[in-house]
Amino acid sequence: xxxxxxxxxxxxxxxxxxxxxxxxxxxxxxxxxxxxxxxxxxxxxxxxxxxxxxxxxxxxxxxxxxxxxxxxxxxxxxxxxxxxxxxxxxxxxxxxxxxxxxxxxxxxxxxxxxxxxxxxxxxxxxxxxxxxxxxxxxxxxxxxxxxxxxxxxxxxxxxxxxxxxxxxxxxxxxxxxxxxxxxxxxxxxxxxxxxxxxxxxxxxxxxxxxxxxxxxxxxxxxxxxxxxxxxxxxxxxxxxxxxxxxxxxxxxxxxxxxxxxxxxxxxxxxxxxxxxxxxxxxxxxxxxxxxxxxxxxxxxxxxxxxxxxxxxx
Ligand code: COA
Numbered sequence: 001x002x003x004x005x006x007x008x009x010x011x012x013x014x015x016x017x018x019x020x021x022x023x024x025x026x027x028x029x030x031x032x033x034x035x036x037x038x039x040x041x042x043x044x045x046x047x048x049x050x051x052x053x054x055x056x057x058x059x060x061x062x063x064x065x066x067x068x069x070x071x072x073x074x075x076x077x078x079x080x081x082x083x084x085x086x087x088x089x090x091x092x093x094x095x096x097x098x099x100x101x102x103x104x105x106x107x108x109x110x111x112x113x114x115x116x117x118x119x120x121x122x123x124x125x126x127x128x129x130x131x132x133x134x135x136x137x138x139x140x141x142x143x144x145x146x147x148x149x150x151x152x153x154x155x156x157x158x159x160x161x162x163x164x165x166x167x168x169x170x171x172x173x174x175x176x177x178x179x180x181x182x183x184x185x186x187x188x189x190x191x192x193x194x195x196x197x198x199x200x201x202x203x204x205x206x207x208x209x210x211x212x213x214x215x216x217x218x219x220x221x222x223x224x225x226x227x228x229x230x231x232x233x234x235x236x237x238x239x240x241x242x243x244x245x246x247x248x249x250x251x252x253x254x255x256x257x258x259x260x261x262x263x264x265x266x267x268x269x270x271x272x273x274x275x276x277x278x279x280x281x282x283x284x285x286x287x288x289x290x291x292x293x294x295x296x297x298x299x300x301x302x303x304x305x306x307x308x309x310x311x312x313x
Contacts, residue, residue, distance in 0.1 A: 002029050004138065011134040018138045023238025027141025027263030030124045035067045039144035040122035041080045043271070047118060047146035048081065049313035056148070058087040058114040060105050062097030062121040062267035064296070065128060066090055069180065077120060087114065094175070095234050095295025096165075097121060097267030098145075102291075102303060103163040105149045120146040123266035128177055130194035139197075139237070141263030145271025157286060158308030164217040165301035171205070174198045175296035206240050209300040210292040211247035217302040218290065225249050227288055230307070232277065234293035235259040235269040244292070256282050266295070275312045285309035 003026040004015035018024055030039070040061055048054045059081075061074035074088035087108075093100035098121035108114040122144035129136050152159060178184060179192035187193065210233060218225065231254050233241045241255050258276040265272060270293060277283035285307055292302040 001026050007138055011132070011137060013134045013138055021237075021239070022139055023241075023257075023259050024138060024263045025260045027261075027265075028143055029126045030142045034124070036063050036065050036122045036124045036144070037067045037073050037076045037080070039124065039142065039268075040073065040077045040120045040146070043122060043144035043146040043268075044077055044081050044118055044120050046313040047120070047148050050311060051148035053116075053148075054081070054083065056083050056086060056116050056118045058105070058108055058117045059083065060101045060108075060117055060119045061088070061090045062093070062101035062119070063090055063123055064092050064094040064097065064266055065124045074120075081118075083118070093267075093295060093299040093301075094297055095236065095264065095266045095269065096293040096297070096299040096301050097123075097295065098270040099163070099291060099293040099301040099303060100165060100299065101267070102149075102160060103165060103301070106160050106163070109149060109151050116148060116150045118146060118148055120144060121267035121269070121271045123268055125195075125264070125266045128195040130191070133194065135199060136195055136197055139264050141265050143262060143265035143268035143272050145268050145275055147271060147274070157306045158310075160305045161303055162217060162220040163301060163303045164213045164220065166209070166213065166299070168298045171298045172296070174202050174205070174298065203237065203240060205298060206234075206236055206294040206300075207243040207247065209298070210234070210240075210244045210294050210302070213300050213302040214244070214248055214290055214292045217292075217304055221304050223288065223304065228254065228290045229287040230254055230256055230277070230283060230289045232256045232270055232273050232289060232291045234264075234295065235262060235273055236264050236294065269293075278310065278312055283307050
């Protein structure tokens with residue numbers, strides 16, 4: 001765990017600036033030798049324990065920081081969990097990854113391809129950051145969270161959907177690691193190998209897109225804003241979460257918030273907020289929950305569910 005004071009000791013920033021501008025107080029950072037797969041395996045193990053069964057026929061890993069650029073990391077997660085030769089693949093929609101992967105897993109089940117899916121959101125996002133960049137280092141943290149999805153009745157608690165998913169590739173430069181991919185494998189400029197972010201523009205897009213997508217999904221499911229008990233938004237910045245709730249006309253206390261102790265954990269942010277929301281009693285069985293996320297790509301999306309009576313392991 002790295003708190004703001006530790007960061008302030010080596011970067012030109014302060015606990016006061018980070019807290020007031022982002023709501024973040026501390027974040028987990030992977031130690032040397034630890035990776036996305038290591039965290040995903042631990043989260044997956046706990047989700048299987050909570051579900052009471054390791055009977056899984058697909059593993060979907062939402063991540064933008066796979067252990068290697070090739071292959072995907074989900075097969076390593078599946079094999080380290082001892083799940084056998086199950087379907088396993090990554091979904092990369094960065095901070096929207098968990099919502100995109102929920103839609104993917106729900107589609108696998110609805111299409112009869114899978115019966116029970118282990119869905120993990122995991123990112124070692126700090127491995128993408130320039131350690132000297134005060135614009136990004138305070139904001140991001142590392143983590144993993146997981147859920148098990150199964151086929152069921154659309155009326156039972158936990159039933160997911162509909163979904164509202166979008167992207168805008170014209171704005172991909174707002175949040176980007178320029179080098180390392182097929183367009184520019186290596187670069188003479190060290191900055192190209194690190195994540196760069198145009199913070200204020202991202203702030204505006206994140207708020208507008210999450211509010212717009214939330215409205216769209218509420219319209220699809222036929223709920224009014226007043227029907228929503230809880231809003232689980234991507235934990236990017238407390239001010240983005242508050243602005244999104246305000247744009248929707250939801251009270252701030254409907255938000256499930258854990259950003260103070262996590263930072264922005266990218267694809268892990270929503271499942272970690274879910275676990276913390278259950279543990280602190282914010283999320284109750286039967287709650288009508290709106291889930292919304294925004295991330296690099298740009299990508300964004302939303303879904304709804306009735307909160308199931310789950311006990312995190
Ligand atoms: N510590 C101290 N000062 C900092 C700082 C830091 N860590 N980072 C930036 N500043 C300074 C800037 O240099 C600027 O100084 P100036 O006015 O002298 O030029 C000032 O603080 C304001 O910077 P600005 O970038 O305009 O601040 P902001 O209020 O927009 O907050 C973010 C910056 C990054 C917190 C905010 O834009 C944000 O959260 N954006 C969205 C990021 C995000 O969610 N990314 C992930 C999307 S999934």
